[in-house]
Amino acid sequence: MNTAQKTFNAKSAVMFDVDNTLTPPRRPLEQEMAAALKRLPIPFFLTAGSDFRLVAEQVVEPLHRFGYRGSFDAFVCNGTTRYRCDFSGEPSMKLIERFEMRAHVGDERFQQLVQIIERTLAMPEFQLPLPMRIIGDRIVDRISMINVIPIGRPRERLGDDAYANRAFFKEYDEHTGFRRRLLKHLREECVRFSLEEIRVFLAGETSFDVVVRGYDKSYSVRSLLDHGFERLWFLGDALFEGGNDAVVSDFIKGWQSANSCPVEAIQVNDWKDTLKTLHTLKLL
Numbered sequence: 001m002n003t004a005q006k007t008f009n010a011k012s013a014v015m016f017d018v019d020n021t022l023t024p025p026r027r028p029l030e031q032e033m034a035a036a037l038k039r040l041p042i043p044f045f046l047t048a049g050s051d052f053r054l055v056a057e058q059v060v061e062p063l064h065r066f067g068y069r070g071s072f073d074a075f076v077c078n079g080t081t082r083y084r085c086d087f088s089g090e091p092s093m094k095l096i097e098r099f100e101m102r103a104h105v106g107d108e109r110f111q112q113l114v115q116i117i118e119r120t121l122a123m124p125e126f127q128l129p130l131p132m133r134i135i136g137d138r139i140v141d142r143i144s145m146i147n148v149i150p151i152g153r154p155r156e157r158l159g160d161d162a163y164a165n166r167a168f169f170k171e172y173d174e175h176t177g178f179r180r181r182l183l184k185h186l187r188e189e190c191v192r193f194s195l196e197e198i199r200v201f202l203a204g205e206t207s208f209d210v211v212v213r214g215y216d217k218s219y220s221v222r223s224l225l226d227h228g229f230e231r232l233w234f235l236g237d238a239l240f241e242g243g244n245d246a247v248v249s250d251f252i253k254g255w256q257s258a259n260s261c262p263v264e265a266i267q268v269n270d271w272k273d274t275l276k277t278l279h280t281l282k283l284l
Helices: 031-039 052-065 101-105 107-122 160-176 178-192 217-226 246-253 271-280
Strands: 012-016 044-047 071-076 081-086 092-098 137-141 146-153 198-203 207-212 231-236 263-267
Touching (some): 012 217, 101 207, 107 146, 107 178, 146 160, 146 178, 160 178, 178 198, 217 231, 246 263
Parallel strands (some): 044 071, 231 263
Antiparallel strands (some): 146 207, 198 207
């Protein structure tokens, strides 16, 4: 019998990253994935780097539109802000808890961090060549974290120009290692200015997540374990070194107990790979 089947009677759940795990990059949920979520025999949770506005745009609204009528929690802003989404009756999306980065580190250190990011983006070696353009905000304070987008992010839904800009950036990044170089510099600057509690990760295809150590996606995992879940599967596309899902792998590696860690992290390549993985786990 498959491991997943053995533990259905225990309190089990599956956790999903959003971008490029449940959805195509920065695109809405596909109907096939919505149907899969409706068929899951155990609860599911979202654990996204994005804020709730983007997660609602990509997953929550399409899921309701495709006929999902259950409930789930969305851990957004790298897992540290939690919303309860209930579609069993009149649609309800309620804020449950939120970590505040500025209050935690202090206003002075927060401003110092923002200045480090601004100086880095202004450096000659991190200027983007044409045809790329900066469209929208490059530094976004998401209360629980900071998101850094070298090409910018429009406040409205992405249009054709923004999607084309993303495609140019993605190709440029793959050929030059732009984000890896910028990531290395930001991490070094945080150490140089004694901001050791700050962690920087690659996020999605175009951005970086800047978080407080421990207040990252491992926070959502710890929260569910603290609430009595006995078996968790975490599916994400960024479990690699430097990715914002990698903290879940670190959590598993650092597990200290006589019992084996109840969390399994599974790398996926895209939303179609996620569907295959759910079938492999016998969750569909």
